Amino acid sequence: MNLGTFKDLLSSFADDLYNDLRERRRARVIAHLDADGLSAAGIIISMLERLNVNFHLSIAKYMSESLIKKLREEPYDLYIFVDIGSGDLDLMRRLYEANKRVFIIDHHVPSYEDSKVKQLNPFLSGLDGDREISGSGTAFMLYYEMIGDHSMAPVAITGALGDLQEDNGFYGLNKEILELAKSKGLIEVKPDLKLFGGPDYPLVSSLERTVDPVLEGISGNSAGALSLVENIGIPIKVGERWTTLSDLTDEQKRDLLNELVKRAGGLERAKSLVGNVYVYLKEPKGSPLRDLNSFATILNACGRTGNGHIGALLASGRRGEVLLRAMSLLQEYRKILAQALDRASHNIRKVGTVAFIDEGLTSDTMIGTITSILSRSLRDTDILVGYAPTDDGMIKVSARLTEEGKKRSLNLDKILRLASEIVGGSGGGHQTAAGAQIPKEGKNKFENALLSYLE
Ligand SMILES: [Mn+2]
Secondary structure: OHHHHHHHHHHHHHHHHHHHHHHHHHHEEEOOOOOOHHHHHHHHHHHHHOOOOEEEEEEOOOOOOHHHHHHHHHOOOOEEEEEOOHHHHHHHHHHHHHOOEEEEOOOOOOOOOOOOEEOOOOOOHHHOOOOOOOOOOOHHHHHHHHHEEEEEEEEHHHHHHHHHOOOOOOOHHHHHHHHHHHHHHEEEEEEEOOOOOOOOEEEEEEEEEOOOOOOOOOOOOOHHHHHHHOOOOOOEOOEEEEHHHOOOHHHHHHHHHHHHHHHHOOOOHHHHHEEEEEEEOOOOOOOOOHHHHHHHHHHHHHOOOOOOHHHHHHHOOOHHHHHHHHHHHHHHHHHHHHHHHHHHHEEEEEOEEEEEEEEOOOOOHHHHHHHHHOOOOOOOOEEEEEEEEEEOOEEEEEEEEEEHHHHHHOOHHHHHHHHHHOOOOEEEOOEEEEEEEEEOOOHHHHHHHHHHHOO
């Protein structure tokens, strides 16, 4: 790991940004709408508040011509992009050509280096932004450098969980941030059942709100969750308060897990029910944010329902009304997602080992989630590709490797980049998950190009 050069990049980026902020006292912030982007946004707006800088925050699904056009016309001259931007340097250049100062805090593969656009990106120091650090981790490193305060470290871990960088633990800078959070008493990690809300959340609500995997008769069903707990012989309350997972004996936990495996439809599907649980010790017991995986789930729901600003405020540390609103967005999101999943799974088109979900079945904010979920259960398939119409008349493409595709070591970042460029679009992302935007009339040509790279 080449931490030395990242530390150099970090301190020069921080100096440049600090000087610009001190001069201008206001900034335009654009953040990506997923859990990592909103975690990163929360960290950056906290930083700006601590530095007494006014800001205007927007949440973006992705960079586009129309967004850059709009931003160019705005009366700001300092722009900060968070968890977005590195893959779209051609668009970013158009901002500094309009005399704007551009700062990017991102962990997506950069299109290239450009002296005019300041990028804080682990890839530029030889670190792996797919695995070793997230957008929120990158934002946290900057926050820590500027403010010297570790309290936002759990938010950085939340974003990394949202971007699925945890795999039996964390690596690289993620691990360093986690160790910092542990040493300061902010996070505790333990292997446990991974239910919504974590080990200190009311068990019946935990079960009802766990949807990954879907638990037959329990997910979204409070009566079902209640009767499951009763049937196993677990009392619903301990004294005056609701029973939580932490109250269970090892034997009760084993009985519960056995029942959940059945309800999930087998061991393979139930795999994600067991693993590391990340407990945010500063959140009160009974708060859904005490479990960082659930925190990420809630942020994601805020973004996908078009309410990313609520998620960013939550990540910055606001609670009360903001948390209540976020929880109702989670409920709304789950309803929409269940309907979209049902439609998409009944309309899959196969060409060789690639499965397609055509546009018209779901929105461009949901298609990524739909392809992520469905890619886990597809057989005899290497790649799942989903399409959805965008606001500016293009097609959004979302692609995921299946388990089989991962074994073949296909590289979706490269495949989507090449195939979208052929039709005048743009794309890229990570090796196992990537996206693109292409013109409508280029869909067939895009698809043929994509298929040709698999031969
Ligand atoms: Mn990210």
